Amino acid sequence: MLGTRSPAKSTTPRSGSPIPTPLTRARIGDYLRGRGYQFLVDDDGDLTGTWDGNRFWFLLLGEHEEILQVRGRWQRQLPLERRQAVALAVNDWNRERIWPKVYVREEEGLLALYSEVSADLEQGATDLQIAQLVACGLGTGVQMFSALEGLIPSDDAPPPGVPDN
Known part of the structure; x- marks a missing residue:
């Protein structure tokens, strides 16, 4: 029957391999x-939290909420004048790595940096697949934000290579 979903937990057939089942917020929350x-x-029903001071969301997108996206937002915002330097850092990251996708958005006159790891799970997912995707989204997002801290010093920090007195 169209629109009917199977149980929320992965099951294991006699072969020993888990059967993928539909993605749900409850399964992400369980992980x-x-x-x-x-x-x-x-307020939108999305799961969210902070890791190393950065906000992350665990979103279900798509017509049937079959796409899992782990989206992170860097805790810092930057002035618009730093757009070129930020764009170079983001382009370098995206060129050299698969995950996460990184992008910059202008929000209320400042630059905000985001990370995203997305996967289409239309055919369902096992608990292990969900765990791997969430861990990848969090791990690579936190790693990217940490790398940016070294590449883009805060306004009150000395430039890289200059001793802090």
């Missing part, structure tokens, strides 16, 4: 709780 992560559900 996050299992890792001891703190998160909440926002």
Whole structure:
């Protein structure tokens, strides 16, 4: 029957391989709780939390909420004058790595940097696949934001290579 979903948990057939089942927020939440992560559900029903001070969302996108996206937002915002330097850093990251996709948006007169890892799970996913995607989105996002801290010093920090007095 169209629109009917199977059980939320992966099941294991006699062959020993888990059967992919539909993606749900509950399954993502189960993974996050299992890792001891703190998160909440926002007004849109999305799971969200902070890792190393950066906000992350765990979004279900697509007509049937079959796309899992782990989206992170860097805790810092930058002045518009730094757009060229930020664009170079983002382009270098995206050229040299598969994950996460990184982009810059102008928000309220400042630059905001985002990371994204997305996967189409139209055919369902096992718990292990969900765990791997969430871990990839969080791990690579945090890594990218950390790398940016070294590449783009805060306004009150000395330029790279200059000793801090």
